[in-house]
Amino acid sequence: MAKFFLTTAIDYANGDPHLGHALEKIGADVIARYHRLAGDDVHFLMGMDEHGQKVKQAADECGVSPQTFVDRVAGIFEEMWRRLAISNDQFIRTTDPAHKRGVRALIERIHEKNPDDFYEKTYEGWYCIGCELFKRDNEIVNGRCVLHPTRELQWTEERNWFFRLTNYQSFLERVFAERPDFLRPETRRNEILALVGHGLEDVSITRSRLSWAIPFPLASSDGEEQGTWVWFDALPNYLTATGFPDKGYTELWPAQLHVIGKDITRLHCVVWPAMLQAAEIAIPEYVWAHGFMTFGGERFSKSAGVAFSLEEAIDRHGPDALRYFLLREIPFDGDGDFSWERFDERYTAELANAWGNLASRVIAMVERYRDSVVPSGERTSLDRADVTDLVEYHAAMDGSRGYLLQEGVKRALASVTRGNEFVQSSQPWALAKEESRRAELDDVLASVMRSLARQCVLLYPFVPVKTEELWRQLGAPGRVSDQRFDALAGLDAAGWRVHKGPPLFPRDAAGTSR
RNA sequence: GGCAGGGUAGCUCAGGUGGUUAGAGCACGGCACUCAUAAUGCCGGGGUCGUGGGUUCGAGUCCCACCCCUGCUACCA
Numbered sequence: 001m002a003k004f005f006l007t008t009a010i011d012y013a014n015g016d017p018h019l020g021h022a023l024e025k026i027g028a029d030v031i032a033r034y035h036r037l038a039g040d041d042v043h044f045l046m047g048m049d050e051h052g053q054k055v056k057q058a059a060d061e062c063g064v065s066p067q068t069f070v071d072r073v074a075g076i077f078e079e080m081w082r083r084l085a086i087s088n089d090q091f092i093r094t095t096d097p098a099h100k101r102g103v104r105a106l107i108e109r110i111h112e113k114n115p116d117d118f119y120e121k122t123y124e125g126w127y128c129i130g131c132e133l134f135k136r137d138n139e140i141v142n143g144r145c146v147l148h149p150t151r152e153l154q155w156t157e158e159r160n161w162f163f164r165l166t167n168y169q170s171f172l173e174r175v176f177a178e179r180p181d182f183l184r185p186e187t188r189r190n191e192i193l194a195l196v197g198h199g200l201e202d203v204s205i206t207r208s209r210l211s212w213a214i215p216f217p218l219a220s221s222d223g224e225e226q227g228t229w230v231w232f233d234a235l236p237n238y239l240t241a242t243g244f245p246d247k248g249y250t251e252l253w254p255a256q257l258h259v260i261g262k263d264i265t266r267l268h269c270v271v272w273p274a275m276l277q278a279a280e281i282a283i284p285e286y287v288w289a290h291g292f293m294t295f296g297g298e299r300f301s302k303s304a305g306v307a308f309s310l311e312e313a314i315d316r317h318g319p320d321a322l323r324y325f326l327l328r329e330i331p332f333d334g335d336g337d338f339s340w341e342r343f344d345e346r347y348t349a350e351l352a353n354a355w356g357n358l359a360s361r362v363i364a365m366v367e368r369y370r371d372s373v374v375p376s377g378e379r380t381s382l383d384r385a386d387v388t389d390l391v392e393y394h395a396a397m398d399g400s401r402g403y404l405l406q407e408g409v410k411r412a413l414a415s416v417t418r419g420n421e422f423v424q425s426s427q428p429w430a431l432a433k434e435e436s437r438r439a440e441l442d443d444v445l446a447s448v449m450r451s452l453a454r455q456c457v458l459l460y461p462f463v464p465v466k467t468e469e470l471w472r473q474l475g476a477p478g479r480v481s482d483q484r485f486d487a488l489a490g491l492d493a494a495g496w497r498v499h500k501g502p503p504l505f506p507r508d509a510a511g512t513s514r
Numbered sequence: 515g516g517c518a519g520g521g522u523a524g525c526u527c528a529g530g531u532g533g534u535u536a537g538a539g540c541a542c543g544g545c546a547c548u549c550a551u552a553a554u555g556c557c558g559g560g561g562u563c564g565u566g567g568g569u570u571c572g573a574g575u576c577c578c579a580c581c582c583c584u585g586c587u588a589c590c591a
Contacts, residue, residue: 361550
């Protein structure tokens with residue numbers, strides 16, 4: 001059994017979860033569930049990033065302490081992930097004492113192994129209030145920040161600790177050369193390659209006046225205690241979650257996969273590997289940077305988020321339908337748009353009419369023509385075609401070409417479409433009228449039942465609750481979650497006793513408002 | 515400004531190394547069927563393949579120019 005430790009980005013605790021958060025978590029959950037079905041020993045980590053000035057501000061605005069504030073936010077996030085059936089095994093928070101201890105240990109270990117990597121320097125430069133960042137020369141055009149040309153830049157000085165990222169230039173070049181799949185998809189890899197190729201700069205890793213943070217453990221020359229830069233605090237969550245620095249952390253570490261948003265690839269593919277290398281700790285195997293969701297073509301922002309909540313999206317057709325739609329509609333290697341129209345369209349066409357109805361009609365026929373017991377029957381063209389799709393399903397899902405989850409759904413859906421065609425063309429209702437064609441009817445029913453069962457397994461990562469429900473209606477033994485891909489080829493439904501339940505994806509319940 | 519990717523049916527998109535009438539899904543129209551959630555299946559209408567040139571016997575597919583869109587452009591989580 002292969003270990004598969006995967007993580008998502010930890011979410012910043014200054015607001016409520018929205019669809020953008022959900023896309024990443026659902027995608028990672030699909031990968032986690034897929035690997036469980038493949039028989040891997042999965043450990044799935046998620047969590048919250050709870051330090052930083054913006055959290056402090058948000059807490060102040062609510063008139064509560066930062067800790068009280070993040071406790072509340074973390075509770076809301078966790079509750080949301082439960083509603084969406086996210087199957088994470090662990091939920092880390094950067095305010096956990098164990099995490100803070102781990103970060104301090106990591107920094108001290110870097111200091112011990114490579115004392116030269118940390119140094120103090122007075123940083124001065126043009127500071128953009130819009131970005132809240134020091135700007136480099138190439139980001140300044142006509143004396144203005146390219147992103148905020150209406151703002152005046154300010155010349156600012158601050159004494160900080162720095163991390164000598166420049167020491168790891170060649171290390172990173174080697175990583176990217178030797179491990180072409182370290183960062184995918186390829187567009188993201190190319191961006192980072194360009195970044196590294198242009199030469200790295202050291203990063204400041206402490207902030208003065210940052211009170212809501214892990215105090216930087218090294219003593220500064222002037223005695224001032226500074227807060228650790230949020231990313232130097234956040235990135236190590238993946239490591240501290242394994243118990244680092246305690247013995248035994250290597251049972252989980254290194255992670256097999258970091259699932260992140262494309263906006264934070266450089267932190268995960270430049271800064272994080274350099275930090276680990278500085279501490280002489282193994283770097284993660286793969287980083288997958290998914291794209292973003294837009295809403296009505298607009299970038300998902302707070303203003304767009306006000307238009308509707310994640311709750312509304314869940315209430316529309318239920319959590320499983322939302323999971324399905326997001327990963328069906330939005331390519332996991334790129335951007336995509338969310339719209340209610342598309343959601344309703346896909347829900348009705350694919351989940352209700354195609355799949356749900358296929359299940360209904362087949363189960364009804366087994367009840368009616370075979371007294372609810374699935375007959376044994378020969379394999380048909382349907383079984384053979386499913387096998388072909390299965391190969392492509394795995395190619396999309398197993399990470400060998402990246403995590404093209406939308407392709408995986410399409411493969412499963414192809415089986416559904418084929419099932420409807422098969423039922424239509426073989427006309428079991430006609431066969432049932434002729435006793436002499438009993439064996440033919442058995443073959444048809446047995447074959448479609450097997451196909452439905454396989455669909456349950458293939459779609460389980462996407463729709464974990466509904467597939468279990470259908471599995472029960474099929475009369476299949478055990479649970480879908482206990483199935484294994486390598487047993488799919490030999491799956492046989494003969495003898496199962498079907499129980500027709502209410503429609504899996506009812507059409508009437510479909511919300512049509514907005 | 516620099517780098518990268520893209521502009522193909524109403525919508526979302528496929529279309530390795532150039533080659534017969536440019537494809538799929540959804541939506542739309544017609545027909546068939548009745549097991550099923552008024553579901554399913556079959557057939558069909560619909561596209562100057564961003565614009566203008568060029569190479570070629572032949573270009574959505576190669577080259578040049580231009581227009582438009584998107585992403586990235588290190589310490590915002």
